[in-house]
Amino acid sequence: MRPERIEQLIHFYRDMLRIRYFEEKILNHMLPNRLFRGSSHLCIGQEAVSVGAVHAMEEEDYLFTTHRNHGHTLARGMDLEGAFAEIMGRTTGVCRGRGGSMHLADASLGILGANPVVGSNIPMATGAALALKMQGRKGIVVCFFGEGAMNTGACHEAFNMAALWDLPVVFVCENNKYAISVAEDISMSDHELQDRAVGYGMESYRLDGMNVLEVYDFCSATFGRTRRTSRPALLVFDTYRFVGHHTSDSERYRPKDEAIEVFREKDPIHFVEREFLEDCHVDPEQAVDIRIDIKQEVESAFERALEAPWPDPATLTQGLWAESEVTCGD
Amino acid sequence: MTDRGREVVFAQAIRTALREEMQRDESVILWGQDIGVYGGVYGATTGLQREFGEDRVRDAPISEMAIAGVAVGAALLGMRPVVEIMYADFLMHAADAIANQAAKWRFMSGGQFKVPAVFRSPAGGGSGYAAQHSQNIESWFCHIPGLKVVCPCMPRDARGLLKSAIRDDNPVVFLEHKSHYTYRGPMPKEEELLPLGKADVKREGTDVTLVSWSRNLLWALEAADKLREEGVSIEVIDPMTLFPLDLDTILESLAKTGRLVVSHEAHAFCGVGAEIIAQVVEGHMDLLKAAPKRVSAVACPLPYSEPLEKAALPDADDIAAAVRQVVR
Ligand SMILES: Cc1ncc(C[n+]2csc(CCOP(=O)(O)OP(=O)(O)O)c2C)c(N)n1
Numbered sequence A: 001m002r003p004e005r006i007e008q009l010i011h012f013y014r015d016m017l018r019i020r021y022f023e024e025k026i027l028n029h030m031l032p033n034r035l036f037r038g039s040s041h042l043c044i045g046q047e048a049v050s051v052g053a054v055h056a057m058e059e060e061d062y063l064f065t066t067h068r069n070h071g072h073t074l075a076r077g078m079d080l081e082g083a084f085a086e087i088m089g090r091t092t093g094v095c096r097g098r099g100g101s102m103h104l105a106d107a108s109l110g111i112l113g114a115n116p117v118v119g120s121n122i123p124m125a126t127g128a129a130l131a132l133k134m135q136g137r138k139g140i141v142v143c144f145f146g147e148g149a150m151n152t153g154a155c156h157e158a159f160n161m162a163a164l165w166d167l168p169v170v171f172v173c174e175n176n177k178y179a180i181s182v183a184e185d186i187s188m189s190d191h192e193l194q195d196r197a198v199g200y201g202m203e204s205y206r207l208d209g210m211n212v213l214e215v216y217d218f219c220s221a222t223f224g225r226t227r228r229t230s231r232p233a234l235l236v237f238d239t240y241r242f243v244g245h246h247t248s249d250s251e252r253y254r255p256k257d258e259a260i261e262v263f264r265e266k267d268p269i270h271f272v273e274r275e276f277l278e279d280c281h282v283d284p285e286q287a288v289d290i291r292i293d294i295k296q297e298v299e300s301a302f303e304r305a306l307e308a309p310w311p312d313p314a315t316l317t318q319g320l321w322a323e324s325e326v327t328c329g330d
Numbered sequence B: 001m002t003d004r005g006r007e008v009v010f011a012q013a014i015r016t017a018l019r020e021e022m023q024r025d026e027s028v029i030l031w032g033q034d035i036g037v038y039g040g041v042y043g044a045t046t047g048l049q050r051e052f053g054e055d056r057v058r059d060a061p062i063s064e065m066a067i068a069g070v071a072v073g074a075a076l077l078g079m080r081p082v083v084e085i086m087y088a089d090f091l092m093h094a095a096d097a098i099a100n101q102a103a104k105w106r107f108m109s110g111g112q113f114k115v116p117a118v119f120r121s122p123a124g125g126g127s128g129y130a131a132q133h134s135q136n137i138e139s140w141f142c143h144i145p146g147l148k149v150v151c152p153c154m155p156r157d158a159r160g161l162l163k164s165a166i167r168d169d170n171p172v173v174f175l176e177h178k179s180h181y182t183y184r185g186p187m188p189k190e191e192e193l194l195p196l197g198k199a200d201v202k203r204e205g206t207d208v209t210l211v212s213w214s215r216n217l218l219w220a221l222e223a224a225d226k227l228r229e230e231g232v233s234i235e236v237i238d239p240m241t242l243f244p245l246d247l248d249t250i251l252e253s254l255a256k257t258g259r260l261v262v263s264h265e266a267h268a269f270c271g272v273g274a275e276i277i278a279q280v281v282e283g284h285m286d287l288l289k290a291a292p293k294r295v296s297a298v299a300c301p302l303p304y305s306e307p308l309e310k311a312a313l314p315d316a317d318d319i320a321a322a323v324r325q326v327v328r
Helices: A003-030 A047-055 A070-075 A080-088 A121-134 A147-151 A153-164 A193-200 A212-229 A258-266 A268-280 A284-307 B010-024 B048-056 B064-076 B088-108 B138-142 B155-167 B216-229 B247-257 B272-287 B306-312 B316-327
Strands: A062-066 A111-115 A141-146 A169-175 A203-208 A233-238 B006-009 B028-032 B057-059 B080-084 B118-123 B148-150 B172-177 B184-187 B200-203 B208-212 B234-238 B241-243 B260-267 B293-297
Touching: A003 A047, A003 A070, A003 A080, A003 A212, A003 A268, A003 A284, A047 A070, A047 A141, A047 A169, A047 A212, A047 A268, A062 A070, A062 A121, A070 A080, A070 A111, A080 A284, A111 A121, A121 A141, A121 A153, A121 A169, A141 A147, A147 A153, A147 A169, A147 A193, A153 A169, A153 A193, A169 A193, A169 A212, A193 A203, A193 A233, A203 A212, A212 A233, A212 A268, A268 A284, B006 B010, B010 B028, B010 B048, B010 B080, B010 B155, B010 B172, B010 B184, B028 B048, B028 B064, B048 B057, B064 B080, B064 B088, B080 B155, B088 B118, B088 B138, B088 B172, B118 B155, B138 B148, B138 B172, B138 B241, B138 B260, B138 B272, B148 B155, B155 B172, B155 B184, B200 B216, B200 B247, B208 B216, B208 B247, B208 B316, B216 B234, B216 B260, B216 B316, B234 B247, B247 B260, B247 B272, B260 B272, B260 B316, B272 B293, B293 B316
Parallel strands: A062 A111, A062 A141, A141 A169, A169 A233, A203 A233, B028 B057, B028 B080, B080 B118, B118 B172, B148 B172, B208 B234, B208 B260, B260 B293
Antiparallel strands: B006 B184, B148 B241, B200 B234
């Protein structure tokens, strides 16, 4: 492997670990200690898609994500402490404690929001792409969603409009095999999800979502093409979530060992570690140092977030309305 | 007097109603997201697919528009679908089928058709699910002529009302509270049907009439207990069905008390409390000794953070404070 490529892989490795450790903190520490409310949707197993795709984006691009958003938001550079604080409901959270785990957003990073209403981000991303085009700006919009979202009407209506109006949006479907408990067999009349774009005259591909380099390369090429041509595209990545749908999932819909087996075979982080050894000749000690370093980074962000103040109830309705003064007449 | 029966959780009361009606009538069929093997995200359908098979209990794709629309079509041909929309917030996706189609099909056809479908959905806040998974939108559906709207609180009532909703030949929106599925209460062993459109006096009293429903009723009862210690006697009424509304039971109570407080978890503006007070004031001002009061949420999307969500939602103290004002 070329040295720049190795550098890149190390960079991806760091980002994937950061997401993994962040979510392991939620699962193993915040959950038993009741440090968040409701439930949190983890992407453990899906980090290669987040990191590969988000790194293929340019600074001027925008992204929309879902309830399962930690991978996309952290890969885009969301502040770890701000993300932790948001999930804890603190006032220093990225959304000032208003949103929580399902709603991470950061305008300064082009993260237009996480939308847990399944499918509803797809037309919104399409609209953002329309704005970019009409404003003559050069960015594109990347819209992440799960395979379950492809059964919504919103998805199909938006696909048609994006293709009809030639909008610079790339739809990235992460097929993690389950929509909560519902596997494709039960919910999809046809499993060739990428083919659904064909009916709308939209380019589409299906790829392995466990190999971060492949994800990155393919996304770079696709995003570049959309950037040049203002034509939308659909990418379907096959991946898998190793943990429950959310932090209170019984997982009674899949065989007990299924996740363990897939993990053993396909964990995207182990994949990078194997690449290190086999193709990159990275010193195993270096990988250990990276892990220690990232773990430390996550821990200290967590500790700082834990110290953060709670929102003042008196501020409840702050931020509901935009300050707006409309001048009528003279 | 009926047997008080055993204590069950709210989810089990729903399950019992579904099960009994499915045993009784083959045309009762269910679909919704994750209601099969998973038993529904709140466990309301646990075991039903095993018992009744995949034909009658179907896992549906994430397609609320079609979940509800397919129910309307099946109902036209004599099935009795009971669909689950995972969160009431997503009734907004299903709203065309419910409000434009189910509610109007009979009327528009000059009474040729009927639409015996039930749309079940968990509503409400208090669990930190934030703005898009916590809304109380019962008043939206009450505003659509052609729909019945039910918001039970007690497990026994939920079972009896759901059974009636399933047998009713009109579309019914049946709202359950998502923080309430593990709430325990007595439920008789024998079958019991409760009429839609009939309120229940949950506690008798003489000084103030307090109307509340769904989970918020618990805070009303708590406030009533508190105020009894202060020497204020409160009559607590659960309308249970919001449309059609049983105004008579409220008026009978007001004839004794002359004072009215309505409390609900939804916020006040255009809420059902406004309608109840309007109906009382419009036609029965003579019964009132004091201006009625509403106790409800702050008009704000529900925030995630605990101290903020607490500040947004009404509680027993808020209700007690309002009652003290009307008896002053
Ligand atoms: C419109 C809507 N319907 C139902 C839900 C409940 N729900 C939350 S996540 C989910 C499954 C989503 O599956 P998928 O789109 O594949 O994404 P994943 O969770 O697997 O990442 C469902 C049904 C929802 N949030 N929004």
